Ligand SMILES: O=C(O)CCC(=O)C(=O)O
């Protein structure tokens with residue numbers, strides 16, 4: 001990376017390039033989760049934010065800030081290793097976890113390196129996306145050997161952020177009038193994972209993106225970002241790209257595809273992307289709250305009626321996950337990995 005010529009794999013099509021534009025910037029809502037606040041107020045603020053933005057920030061969330069700092073330090077140390085060292089834990093056909101520097105979003109290469117690990121190691125996934133294939137395979141974490149602290153920190157972090165995710169999901173479901181623990185069981189043997197994202201400075205910030213525009217396939221995502229900035233969210237009211245300003249010790253939460261389906265479209269999984277810059281490296285850590293492979297996702301029956309029929313057909317999350325990680329085509333079939341594929345058209 002960083003050559004004078006940009007590898008065409010990174011070049012966004014004209015319509016997706018970030019253009020500097022003056023828009024009236026509104027901020028995504030910031031919600032204070034302090035235990036002293038009335039829970040029903042928190043629930044109604046979350047509901048409003050999910051409906052209006054699909055995105056919000058949270059403060060006083062209970063994850064220790066020293067632990068978050070430690071994740072950043074250990075993460076940056078890892079990405080600073082020689083390429084050869086990082087490649088020892090490289091993701092491949094067999095192992096979908098670990099280090100990767102060729103991530104693509106919508107067939108365009110992202111200007112970043114990643115390290116992925118599962119919250120529940122050795123999670124089972126379907127071996128293929130073919131509906132009739134019942135075989136399962138095991139996904140196993142790969143840990144770099146340069147420092148024992150790396151694994152310890154990352155595992156501790158995963159447990160904390162998982163706890164927070166259950167709470168957030170409960171509040172989101174309560175805001176829809178559903179039981180807070182309605183989908184709790186879906187996350188036993190979950191496929192949830194933490195991703196460390198490292199975005200090096202980029203000499204071509206007007207042609208390439210750190211992550212191209214996309215929606216998350218999770219139930220929800222809990223994202224930590226450093227002070228550099230670069231995340232942009234597509235504002236629902238007018239489709240403008242709005243920067244999410246870094247806020248110290250806050251998390252950015254977004255509704256993922258699964259909550260969109262469970263809510264029968266009341267809450268939308270909103271598009272977002274990451275722009276890069278010429279001088280600063282950026283570090284971010286999303287936690288994707290993914291259910292277990294056997295979970296079938298469909299709109300909550302309480303939210304479906306004659307006047308408001310189901311907007312989605314049921315889909316199996318494991319097959320969806322396997323399809324996302326298909327290794328039998330270099331360029332991913334974008335259409336296949338969208339929940340739109342399961343939308344009921346009438
Ligand atoms: O780095 C970020 O701010 C967001 C990354 C992201 O959207 C993703 O990994 O899905």
Ligand SMILES: [Fe+2]
Pocket residue numbers: 214215216272
């Ligand atoms: Fe994302």
